[in-house]
Amino acid sequence: MTEPIASITLPPATDATKEGAWLQSSLQVWLDREFIPESINSDIxxxxxxxxxxxxxxxxxxxxxxVIAIVTEMQAFNFQESFFGEFTIANAVSDLILESLGIDNRCCGN
Known part of the structure; x- marks a missing residue:
């Protein structure tokens, strides 16, 4: 029987605004690198x-x-001008946060 994946608890936010600014910048860089730079990436x-x-x-x-909150709320975002969707964005956010915490998020540690 497989074991469930343990949840990851972030440290309490000391400056949520600063975290959000970091995330916005990091996510836009990721979006621009992942496919092509588009003006919609900034909005996303x-x-x-x-x-x-x-x-x-x-x-x-x-x-x-x-991640669930981002998926849920990003469903209302108009992705028509983008190659991305709410699941891609939420997964990217998760990956960026894990990376910032030094947690290896690759399957099997590869």
Whole structure:
């Protein structure tokens, strides 16, 4: 029987606004590198960072819950001008946060 993946709890936010600014910048760089730089990438990064910041200000520290909140709220975002969608954005946010914490997020440690 397989074991469930342990949840990842972030340290409590000391400056959620600063975290959000970092996330917005990092996510936009990721979006621009992942496919092609598009002006919509700035809007996507800004919206994801707003969701993240609000969640952190409300006391959310569970990474899984943050990812679900981003997926849920980004469904209202118009991705028509983008090659990305809400799941890609939420997964990218998770990867960026894990990387910033020094947690290897690659399958099997490869």
């Amino acid at each position: 990064a800004q919206r994801a960072a707003q969701i993240y910041t609000r969640q952190r200000m409300e006391g959310e520290n569970d990474l899984g819950s943050l």
